Amino acid sequence: MDKRIYFRLKSRHWGMPNETVYLKDIAQIISVGIEAESVKNLPICTLTVEDKILKVIDSMMVVRIIQEYSQGVDIQVIGPTQTVIYLEQKVKPFRPILFLLVWLLLFIGAGLAIMNFHEDVSMREVHVKISEVITGAETEHPLWLQIPYSLGLGLGMVLFFNHVFRKRIMEEPSPMEVEMFNYEENMDRYVSVYENDAWKDRDG
Known part of the structure; x- marks a missing residue:
């Protein structure tokens, strides 16, 4: 049975430093012939202090991660090709x-x-x-x-x-x-x- 994955990246996502970002956090996913939950829980990256205030996730990066997880899968990218992850900063006290x-x-x-x-x-x-x-x-x-x-x-x-x-x-x-x-x-x-x-x- 053919394995297909369709995903659509969100335009933006908010995260915290040292947080692991999973595919389900930044994309909508439809899978055929492969378990959807396993694909949704693929780790994409871990946000670090070095990322400063933002990090860009490219669709090609996501495709490589999916291919490493399951070879021979047909991957279709729909919509935006990048997601911008903004790191939430500490809330400053009210003055x-x-x-x-x-x-x-x-x-x-x-x-x-x-x-x-x-x-x-x-x-x-x-x-x-x-x-x-x-x-x-x-x-x-x-x-x-x-x-x-x-x-x-x-x-x-x-x-x-x-x-x-x-x-x-x-x-x-x-x-x-x-x-x-x-x-x-x-x-x-x-x-x-x-x-x-x-x-x-x-x-x-």
Whole structure:
């Protein structure tokens, strides 16, 4: 009976130093004519401190390990050809003073950015003009328009980021989450090319 193994590597995996990574940790596996559990439990590598923050596992490395385990097996690689293993770092203790300083810096910076934008587009004059058109009377401070506008600005930012603290408002991802996902995908692609030992060995 023919022996076949199909595996699809994950794009990324998180591990700890001195941890042994098995094939089931980094790939989805389907086997024909060979015990699936034995293939899933094949050790791929052991993470060490020398790996620093990441290690790239290439599909050719996985193929060699499977062939050493069982000769004459037909191996098919589906999907991504590299997995980036990130080593989890020690969690740094919470520093309330540093947190407050960063929060204050971001708060002041965001406030100044909004104020400068409103000054550039003459938002106050626009509100005065809109109030005059609607009410027929000129008012220097149309609070009935400015207060709802300010509240709506804050509400719009909450809806844009789609989070209230750690709670998600809607199921679909926010534009920020989509951009972060694209950044992580590009980072994984870069790392898989320039930090891949298989390519370095070939070039050498």
